[in-house]
Amino acid sequence: MSVFTTVSTPELASWLKRYALGELVELKGIAAGTTNTNYAVTTTQGQYVLTLFEALQTHELPFYVNLMAHLAHHGVACAAPIANQRDEMIDTICGRPTVLVGWLPGEPVEQANAAQCFALGAMLAQMHRAGETYPGHMANPRGPAWWNVVAPALYPYLSDDDAAMLKAEVGQQSRARFTHLPSGVIHADLFRDNVLMHGDRIGGFIDFYYACNDILIYDLAITVNDWCAQPDGEIEPELAQALCAGYQSARPLSEAEREAWPLMLRAAALRFWVSRLWDWHKPPVGELTYRRDPMTFQHILNTHQRRGEAAHWL
Structure with missing residues (x-):
């Protein structure tokens, strides 16, 4: 399961005050991926994915995060990073660089048609x-x-x-x-x-x-x-x-x-x-x-x- 860094519910509830996303309703680990920690986050305003980077450092992230924002802006189906109240798309929690993105519909398929x-x-x-x-x-x-x-x-x-x-x-x-x-x-x-x-x-x-x-x-x-x-x-x-x-x-x-x-x-x-x-x-x-x-x-x-x-x- 891709939860290598544990984030507690109280920790995340406090951290979410940096964002205009309402109050925390549920925090749940996502069993996908092999490198980073991923959580499904539900608030009173919607659903999101929280990623904590276990290998990449903060200075290495802007290329990827800005790319996702660029592609989403141009209509490509990908998760757009969400900025905090200081207009930062890259944040930190539990000592790990972090990105919060909107939840996307669907799920991976084992066998495509x-x-x-x-x-x-x-x-x-x-x-x-x-x-x-x-x-x-x-x-x-x-x-x-x-x-x-x-x-x-x-x-x-x-x-x-x-x-x-x-x-x-x-x-x-x-x-x-x-x-x-x-x-x-x-x-x-x-x-x-x-x-x-x-x-x-x-x-x-x-x-x-x-x-x-x-x-x-x-x-x-x-x-x-x-x-x-x-x-x-x-x-x-x-x-x-x-x-x-x-x-x-x-x-x-x-x-x-x-x-x-x-x-x-x-x-x-x-x-x-x-x-x-x-x-x-x-x-x-x-x-x-x-x-x-x-x-x-x-x-x-x-x-x-x-x-x-x-x-x-x-």
């Missing part, structure tokens, strides 16, 4: 378009430079075949050049547990704390790899086609993006294979890390390698 994937793709494209006017910039902390640094440290933990596969893919991606492709603000972690669905409509995108600036279709590839993958790593064509069609209904892809797409799907799978291997074999001491099976994204990467140029669904 084609209509949900179409809606997801369309909202992702709208997010990318809204991000064009966001002035903040954040380099991707887990992009190719990171893969090249950490991959060699992982080889000793892998079988010879797996180490050879990882080394070959890191090399292939290092030789690729994507600087000519459209880039901007991306979510970078738009998995099923970070999207709230309200029927076939998007209730909202959540957890923007891996957001950064990178290639736009890389974000689309990350999303396809999670939402459309079967347990064996195969991609469900109907879902992938629906998601990509939804995206292109709001932001059509260029020919250069289409050409780069198969390799970008592999890059997106590689990123999460490497990060899960790292969390599995080298968890930081004292850090709150939930280990997920690295094999999931190794299977997805293997699927894309076998499909080659046919893996596009565009």
Whole structure:
């Protein structure tokens, strides 16, 4: 459960006096997420989500918090941060930097349908378009430079075949050049547990704390790899086609993006294979890390390698 820092009801009731949100009615921990503490907060004026950051520091938060406010202002379905009486969107409670956002309708889905994937793709494209006017910039902390640094440290933990596969893919991606492709603000972690669905409509995108600036279709590839993958790593064509069609209904892809797409799907799978291997074999001491099976994204990467140029669904 994602409650690593305990906030008592009296503590929160006192803290809420900094906001014009009425009196506290209920405080309840949210069993979701793997890094931060999250609470559902109900007051006499509405429902909210309180996030206490366990790793990020106050000075690191403005890029993410201002981005959420910007996207919400432009009609993207995401939670808008709420300012306190001093007009601050970043506050502190129990020694942790804190953000309070409005409650969004819906819940994550275990298995999406084609209509949900179409809606997801369309909202992702709208997010990318809204991000064009966001002035903040954040380099991707887990992009190719990171893969090249950490991959060699992982080889000793892998079988010879797996180490050879990882080394070959890191090399292939290092030789690729994507600087000519459209880039901007991306979510970078738009998995099923970070999207709230309200029927076939998007209730909202959540957890923007891996957001950064990178290639736009890389974000689309990350999303396809999670939402459309079967347990064996195969991609469900109907879902992938629906998601990509939804995206292109709001932001059509260029020919250069289409050409780069198969390799970008592999890059997106590689990123999460490497990060899960790292969390599995080298968890930081004292850090709150939930280990997920690295094999999931190794299977997805293997699927894309076998499909080659046919893996596009565009």
